[in-house]
Amino acid sequence: MTTEAPVLLALDLLGTFAFALNGALTALRVARLDIVGVVTLGMITALGGGIIRDVMLDSLPPATFSDWRYLAVAAGGGLIAFVFGRHLDRLNSSITVLDAAGLSLFAVTGAGKALALGLGPAQAVILGAVTGVGGGTLRDVLVRQIPSVLSSGLYAIPALVGATATVVVTLLGVYGLPTAIGAAALCFGIRMVGVHFGLNAPMPRAAPGPGSDDG
Amino acid sequence: MTTEAPVLLALDLLGTFAFALNGALTALRVARLDIVGVVTLGMITALGGGIIRDVMLDSLPPATFSDWRYLAVAAGGGLIAFVFGRHLDRLNSSITVLDAAGLSLFAVTGAGKALALGLGPAQAVILGAVTGVGGGTLRDVLVRQIPSVLSSGLYAIPALVGATATVVVTLLGVYGLPTAIGAAALCFGIRMVGVHFGLNAPMPRAAPGPGSDDG
Amino acid sequence: MTTEAPVLLALDLLGTFAFALNGALTALRVARLDIVGVVTLGMITALGGGIIRDVMLDSLPPATFSDWRYLAVAAGGGLIAFVFGRHLDRLNSSITVLDAAGLSLFAVTGAGKALALGLGPAQAVILGAVTGVGGGTLRDVLVRQIPSVLSSGLYAIPALVGATATVVVTLLGVYGLPTAIGAAALCFGIRMVGVHFGLNAPMPRAAPGPGSDDG
Numbered sequence: 009m010t011t012e013a014p015v016l017l018a019l020d021l022l023g024t025f026a027f028a029l030n031g032a033l034t035a036l037r038v039a040r041l042d043i044v045g046v047v048t049l050g051m052i053t054a055l056g057g058g059i060i061r062d063v064m065l066d067s068l069p070p071a072t073f074s075d076w077r078y079l080a081v082a083a084g085g086g087l088i089a090f091v092f093g094r095h096l097d098r099l100n101s102s103i104t105v106l107d108a109a110g111l112s113l114f115a116v117t118g119a120g121k122a123l124a125l126g127l128g129p130a131q132a133v134i135l136g137a138v139t140g141v142g143g144g145t146l147r148d149v150l151v152r153q154i155p156s157v158l159s160s161g162l163y164a165i166p167a168l169v170g171a172t173a174t175v176v177v178t179l180l181g182v183y184g185l186p187t188a189i190g191a192a193a194l195c196f197g198i199r200m201v202g203v204h205f206g207l208n209a210p211m212p213r214a215a216p217g218p219g220s221d222d223g
Numbered sequence: 224m225t226t227e228a229p230v231l232l233a234l235d236l237l238g239t240f241a242f243a244l245n246g247a248l249t250a251l252r253v254a255r256l257d258i259v260g261v262v263t264l265g266m267i268t269a270l271g272g273g274i275i276r277d278v279m280l281d282s283l284p285p286a287t288f289s290d291w292r293y294l295a296v297a298a299g300g301g302l303i304a305f306v307f308g309r310h311l312d313r314l315n316s317s318i319t320v321l322d323a324a325g326l327s328l329f330a331v332t333g334a335g336k337a338l339a340l341g342l343g344p345a346q347a348v349i350l351g352a353v354t355g356v357g358g359g360t361l362r363d364v365l366v367r368q369i370p371s372v373l374s375s376g377l378y379a380i381p382a383l384v385g386a387t388a389t390v391v392v393t394l395l396g397v398y399g400l401p402t403a404i405g406a407a408a409l410c411f412g413i414r415m416v417g418v419h420f421g422l423n424a425p426m427p428r429a430a431p432g433p434g435s436d437d438g
Numbered sequence: 439m440t441t442e443a444p445v446l447l448a449l450d451l452l453g454t455f456a457f458a459l460n461g462a463l464t465a466l467r468v469a470r471l472d473i474v475g476v477v478t479l480g481m482i483t484a485l486g487g488g489i490i491r492d493v494m495l496d497s498l499p500p501a502t503f504s505d506w507r508y509l510a511v512a513a514g515g516g517l518i519a520f521v522f523g524r525h526l527d528r529l530n531s532s533i534t535v536l537d538a539a540g541l542s543l544f545a546v547t548g549a550g551k552a553l554a555l556g557l558g559p560a561q562a563v564i565l566g567a568v569t570g571v572g573g574g575t576l577r578d579v580l581v582r583q584i585p586s587v588l589s590s591g592l593y594a595i596p597a598l599v600g601a602t603a604t605v606v607v608t609l610l611g612v613y614g615l616p617t618a619i620g621a622a623a624l625c626f627g628i629r630m631v632g633v634h635f636g637l638n639a640p641m642p643r644a645a646p647g648p649g650s651d652d653g
Contacts, residue, residue, distance in 0.1 A: 018567060036621060037276075039584060039588070041588055041589065042591040043591070043592045043596060044592075044593075044594050045587075045588040045589060045590075048587055048588055048594055049588055057421075059494075063278060063283070063493060064274075064283065064284055064285060064288060065283070065284060066281075066283035066284060066496075068493070068495070068496035069494055069495060069496060070494060070496065070555065070563070073557060073561040073564065074493060074561070076558075076560055076561075079560070079561075079564060096589065127288060128291075129285065130283070130291055130294070131288040131289070131291075131294075134288065134294060135288060145365075149364060149365065150575075150579065150584070150585055150588060151584065151588075152367060152582060152584065154254060154365070154366065154367065156363055157260075157263055158250070158254070158256055158260040158263055158264055158365060158366075159254070159256060159260060160260075161257040161258070161259045161260065163259075164259050164263055165259060193514070218503070278493060278498070279489075279499055279503060280497065280498070280499060281498035281499060283497075295491075342503060342504075343497065343506075344504045345506055345509070346499070346504070346506075346509075349503065349509060350503060351574060360580075364579060364580065367582060369469060369580070369581065369582065370580055371480055372478055373465070373469070373471055373475040373478055373580060374469070374471065375475075375476060375582075376472040376473070376474045376475065379478055380472050380474060408519075435642075
């Protein structure tokens with residue numbers, strides 16, 4: 009337990025930073041928002057997953073509000089993206105890589121925090137995945153896109169794999185910085201392979217035609 | 224109190240199953256999602272209302288995470304809908320009936336759990352209705368539809384009626400499986416009559432013209 | 439502390455009323471909803487910010503559910519807007535003014551409640567702003583608009599200013615009805631000046647072109 013807290017904090021802040029950059033760059037891409045809108049979307053993307061996690065775990069107020077470093081890192085990431093985002097030639101690929109990084113880090117820290125607070129292994133896996141996909145889902149809803157967790161098959165799966173790896177190494181008693189980074193790298197690798205090859209999970213064989221609205 | 228817990232659990236799991244099928248079939252209808260997206264939308268629809276209820280009641284972690292049966296039923300329902308959904312000739316009516324079933328069961332179990340945890344009658348009615356409409360509202364937001372609770376007059380009303388019936392039979396001391404099913408059937412009946420006849424609550428007499436955006 | 443609770447309650451109920459009118463009028467404007475949809479959107483707008491605040495503060499069940507006056511004021515405001523909304527010649531400006539009023543009052547009460555429950559000054563400022571913008575953001579997501587907090591530069595900033603003023607007067611020991619109203623008026627004034635002159639915070643100098651979807 010003595011090694012868990014600093015590892016968790018470092019990876020959590022790194023994930024917060026990646027998602028803050030990602031959310032702010034998304035704001036630059038999808039809508040002509042001013043600096044407040046850009047930084048706000050960055051902060052919501054960065055802090056959303058951890059807030060959902062802490063609400064589920066009854067660990068309130070969320071770490072975001074009890075530890076100023078989360079707010080500072082999230083706001084800083086959003087500002088950096090606002091200032092330097094327009095110089096980025098490859099905005100879309102930056103957004104994708106940063107999203108995969110945040111997804112991976114939060115899946116690991118979410119599962120780790122769930123275990124530390126006494127949840128069972130299966131619950132920790134689910135909660136880790138929810139932490140990973142939560143911020144990006146809020147981001148997509150706010151800018152009116154279908155969330156990646158629904159539209160992209162290899163988005164929830166790598167998060168579940170990363171969270172499972174975290175639970176396994178914890179149960180084996182070898183959780184620490186190297187194994188946590190390994191679990192995150194596993195998630196990141198699967199996600200990026202999926203993006204690169206455009207892979208998806210199995211689709212329904214016969215797609216039902218779109219029906220008229222009822223209800 | 225001794226008869227409440229098993230009744231609550233059975234109806235809650237049945238509602239979870241109905242909403243999991245409904246959410247997954249909705250995913251098949253509105254967007255060409257792969258298996259992960261279909262199952263994920265089914266699980267969010269199935270578990271969303273109960274999670275909102277448990278957060279409001281400070282009953283955390285939510286039942287979803289402390290009782291594996293919810294996760295299993297939600298995931299199973301989503302998978303079944305993915306496999307068999309393409310064979311359904313009458314996808315829209317299945318979606319409507321399953322949605323009404325989940326709405327009814329969750330309105331009853333939400334009100335019952337609120338009373339069991341000490342909330343007053345009026346609060347239990349509101350929280351029951353919130354539990355009933357919660358999962359479907361998350362589903363509609365994620366696939367970018369106007370939520371049924373806003374667009375369909377006879378959606379919130381049957382949920383409020385079912386929750387009120389639950390509170391009344393509980394205060395009369397006759398809460399049990401038969402009366403709980405009766406309360407759910409009342410809600411389900413009103414909802415289906417509303418769908419069948421296309422009924423709505425009163426509309427504004429003179430609709431204001433759509434204005435330009437301000438703000 | 440003895441003067442805080444009634445001040446907080448009075449301003450909180452006033453903000454609830456303003457947001458209930460605002461949400462219901464928004465429902466009349468953006469979609470042809472029936473009475474249930476109009477009142478429901480009014481109630482979500484009115485109660486959403488306070489519920490998010492109370493969840494973050496672990497003050498559960500939310501004030502909404504433990505104090506019937508919030509429910510009554512929110513429902514009453516929604517009904518009044520439904521009945522009289524069609525007579526309003528200047529629907530858009532009413533919506534804007536009511537939104538600014540709710541934003542201002544909730545920023546002040548949110549920050550005040552956060553301080554009263556022991557959060558630090560910076561956290562209270564953020565939580566006040568979240569309380570102010572929360573209900574309107576839920577409203578915009580449900581009717582599928584880009585939330586004001588993202589699209590309008592001078593929306594989050596006045597909320598932060600009002601919350602900061604609340605924290606300052608509290609730390610100076612002069613928090614009471616006059617200073618709380620002063621803090622809300624400061625927020626309201628900045629917001630309305632921003633609306634009147636169409637002001638925004640700085641925009642990115644070179645807007646990146648819209649990219650193709652990835653992910």
